[in-house]
Amino acid sequence: MQNLGVAITGSGSAVPATSLHNQTLSELVETSDEWIATRTGIRQRRLALPSESLSVLATAASSQAIAASGIKAEDLDLILLATSTPDDLFGSACQVQAKLGATNAVAFDLTAACSGFVFGLVTAAQYIRTGVYKNVLLIGADILSRWVDWEDRRTCVLFGDGAGAVVLQADKSDRLLGFALKSDGTQNHHLNLAYAGASQELLPDVNITKGTYQPITMNGKEVYRFAVQKVPEIIDKALFQANISVEQIDWLILHQANQRIIDAVAQRLNIPEHKVISNLAQYGNTSAASIPLALDEAVRQGKIKPNDIVATSGFGAGLTWGAAIFQWGR
Structure with missing residues (x-):
């Protein structure tokens, strides 16, 4: 099968409407706008409300990217969702596929944390270059506010919620250079959203773990x-x-x-x-x-x-x- 080039032909993004400014954050933890801004460059962040979901944000960003690329959702062959915070631990890409009406696309999640979008870009390109798929939707989306300890001022000042997406298409020239x-x-221990299990006795001599996760x-x-x-x-x-x-x-x-x-x-x-x-x-x-x-x-x-x-x-x-x-x- 003939190798093909890759072009990134459209983009989209979506963020929750709710903003949390540094000044307001200083009412939660001992910090200040000046302290956060000088050390991080961050002034505010967007937060998803309990009624908002990752799949809704991801779908909104995706719809823009699909429109910008001049194709329809039915034209998509593959949907890759780079996320560490799916709505469902089994993955959220299929929910996005359904919301978009991308009936011909196979969909799966890819987890590489903050590197997820770049890892996803390279992964998507391989499917196109081998001639397997022509139109791929790549989404990077995270709702980290769900997993932040809002009493830990070292981490709670950093994170916000949002989604971005691009469409990659087969092309005569290869634009991924x-x-x-x-x-x-x-170095894994330096940055974690770690599993936290509570031991539970299922039967005498049989202990299992009831699962949840610690904050970042x-x-x-x-x-x-x-x-x-x-x-x-x-x-x-x-x-x-x-x-x-x-x-x-x-x-x-x-x-x-x-x-x-x-x-x-x-x-x-x-x-x-x-x-x-x-x-x-x-x-x-x-x-x-x-x-x-x-x-x-x-x-x-x-x-x-x-x-x-x-x-x-x-x-x-x-x-x-x-x-x-x-x-x-x-």
């Missing part, structure tokens, strides 16, 4: 150190594979975790500030949603234009990190 992915499980825990210093060292390296690897220089990059879109990380990575790569896309101040860290959310906003604002070269990198729990270099549009 290069990528590189990495994992290091020895993070060693901020170690995660910062990891990101600032590893992300420039992985972008360099992806650029090498793409056979392009850092000067040829039009836009840098990093996972929106912390403005200090974004600035440090851009400086190490010698990428000027005007090429760096950041919307962290408005949304906080939305995990797998952060890159497609920032991408979609920049496309809709007319910043990112067809044929622009975009370098992107996700990094987070696992620990996992990856980079992808692509040209926007057909």
Whole structure:
């Protein structure tokens, strides 16, 4: 079967309506707008209400991406949902498939935390390049507010909820120019949303575990150190594979975790500030949603234009990190 190229032809995004500003957050925990903003760059974040679900946010972002790409939901062959916070532990991609009416698409979840969108992009591309599928919907969506300890000021100031999506299509020219992915499980303990089980006696001599999860825990210093060292390296690897220089990059879109990380990575790569896309101040860290959310906003604002070269990198729990270099549009 003939190998085909990949083009990213449409984007969409969706966030909950409810905002939580730093000032309001300081009523919950001992912190301040100045403290949060200077250390993270975050001013506010969006929070999903109990009535809102991940699949509804993901569907809204997906509908925009499908419309922007000029196809219909029935044209989709595959739906990949990158998330760590599904509505259902068995996965939420099939719920999105049903809500979209994408009757011809196979759907499944992919979990790589904040690297999820980049890992999903590379996964989707393989299905297209091998000629198996022509139209793939990739969604990054997370509702981390469900899993935050709102009394832990080290983590509760960071996270927000949202969804972003792109459509990838088979194309004559290959617009995914290069990528590189990495994992290091020895560093797993630095960032967790860990299983928490309570022992339950089922029968004499038979104990089982009743399952739930702990809130997010993070060693901020170690995660910062990891990101600032590893992300420039992985972008360099992806650029090498793409056979392009850092000067040829039009836009840098990093996972929106912390403005200090974004600035440090851009400086190490010698990428000027005007090429760096950041919307962290408005949304906080939305995990797998952060890159497609920032991408979609920049496309809709007319910043990112067809044929622009975009370098992107996700990094987070696992620990996992990856980079992808692509040209926007057909």
